[in-house]
Amino acid sequence: MSTWRAITLMFRVPRRGRGFWFSLAIDIIWPLLAIFTRLRFRGGEQVPKQGGVVIASNHLSFADPVTVTAFTLAAGRIPRYLAKASLWRIPLVGKVLAGGGHIPVARGTAQARDAYHGAVDAVRRGECVMFFPEAGFSDDTDHWPSARVKNGVARVALETGAPVIPVVNWGTHTLLPATAKFPRLFPRKTIDIATGDPVDLSDLAGTDRESLDEATKRIMHAITELLAELRGEQQPPPRG
Structure with a gap:
């Protein structure tokens, strides 16, 4: 979309429920994203306009939450993220996260399970909860999704039935590479984001290990297949 269209879109996306600080961050960052990148969104109609929903995305860059937030808002929903609890201790970042209703994850502690309950509660309240199932950024040299994934998204989906x-994101890794401290604004980068059909988990019941593994496999297959389509390339063979 054009820069002007991307900027004007900012005024048509949901505002109620974003919280002051999260909303302020969006209003500051969105115009910069529109000016310094070419945004191409596809498939936003796949995101339900109301009711609890889980979104699962590939992960290439620290820029991903920014671009996925813009995409999700353009689709009519406010995303709630799971993020490291330590980020809440950073003064301004903590205000943005707390005000936006995001969910802290206390990794490696007895409180880590609280994030799961927080995500389930959010979905049951009708929220849109965002997951990056990979354990960090993609570790694949060609930027395909990692074989190393977490099953939290599957657990929340099976528990709630959402x-x-x-x-999928493509292009954020060129805007802000995983090892870079600052974004690479020139030449102007194209950021593609697309969604696919909901992942069919209807035949899976409960949250036993077999069901979780199968649900996670299906979710990651859907992400990889969608990314292959977006990139115009053949899907790589399964990893791991």
Whole structure:
């Protein structure tokens, strides 16, 4: 979309429920994203306009939460993220996260399970909860999804029965590479984001290990398949 269209879109996306600090961060960052990148969104109609929903995305860059937030807002929903609890201790970042209703994850502690309960509660309240199932950024040299994934998204989906919408980012790794401290604004980068059909988990019941593994496999297959389509390349063979 054009820069002007991207900027004007900012005024048509949901505002109520974003919280002051999260909303302020969006209003500051969105115009910069529109000016310094070419945004191409596809498939936003796949995201339900109301009711609890889980979104699962590939992960390439620290820029991903920014671009996925813009995409999700453009689709009519306010995303709630799971993020490291330590980020809440950073003064301004903590205000943005707390005000936006995001969910802290206390990794490696007895409180880590609280994030799962927080995500389940959010979905049951009708929220849109965002997951990056990979354990960090993609570790694949060609930027395909990692074989190393977490099953939290599958657990929340099976517990709540909420639809799981696969989302893929492409281009954020050139805007802000994983090892870079600052974004690479020139030449102007194209950021593609697309969604696919909800992942069918209807035949899986309960949250036993077999069901979780199968649900996670299906979600990551949907993400990889969608990314291959977006990139115009053949899907790589399964890893791990």
